[in-house]
Structure formats: C-alpha cells, structure tokens
Amino acid sequence: MHIERLSKDSLQALTVLMLELWPDCSFEEEYENNKEILRSGKETAFLYKVIKEDYIGFITVSLRTDYVEGAITSPVGYVEGIYVKPGYRQQGIGIQLLAAAEVWCKEKGCVEMGSDTELDNKLSQIFHQKAGFTEVNRIVCFKKDLR
16 A cells, blocks of 8 residues: 555546545546646645555645635645545545645645535544644635626
C-alpha cells in the first residue's frame, strides 16, 4: 500500500474514484478538470493504492487565497475532496491521505488548512474532528434564478 501524487498514469483512476464520491458528475468533465490539476501549481491530488489491487482513495487539495472560513492567513490549503472506498474505511487511509496533502500545503507556504462538508454528512464531520480540524461555521446556501 502506498500514496502517490497524481500523474498522467493515474488520471483515469482519480476520475473513476471521484464519480464514486460525486455520482452526478460526468466522467469527461472531471477528467478534464483533473488534467488541469496536473498542470496547476495551485492544486494537486494524492491517490492511495493497494499493492496488487487498484486505487482505493484520493484527496484533492488546493491553495486558496480568497476568504476561507476561520482562517487568518493566506494562502490556505483547502481539502476539495477526500474519499476512501467503503470496504477500506476506518483503517487510517483518510488520515494518511490528509498527511500527504498537509506536507504539500506546508511546502507551498501554508500554515492553515480548511475543508467543508455537507451539514448532514456526520461521518465526514467525525473524520474531520478526528483529523484535527475545528468546526468554525455552519451555513445554508441559497440561489435565485434571475431569468
């Protein structure tokens, strides 16, 4: 088992995992987004691979220079997505992926990390708390159609 940074060889695997987490997304759109991550110096992804098997988890992280809830510095490393396949959860894999992302963020000059989750995603909230995150706010988002 090991963690590797996103490469051309793992683009498809990352996209497949993302669709497990976000099934309403399209493969083509996420694949193109992931190609942008490869070219960007402001975001990256790490994948967890089981030897003799396949990739079973990922984390995507970016550098945010805009407002991040609760942060007082900039840039802030931001967890854009984290996922571990159900059969591999509760084994510390998410924490290992987060640790890889933390190293990358520190290398980029960050001293804080942010993340978010849905209000009803209790498992994610528990993960974040166990990983050392502190809840800083709860919001409800709205939109209005102007057509």
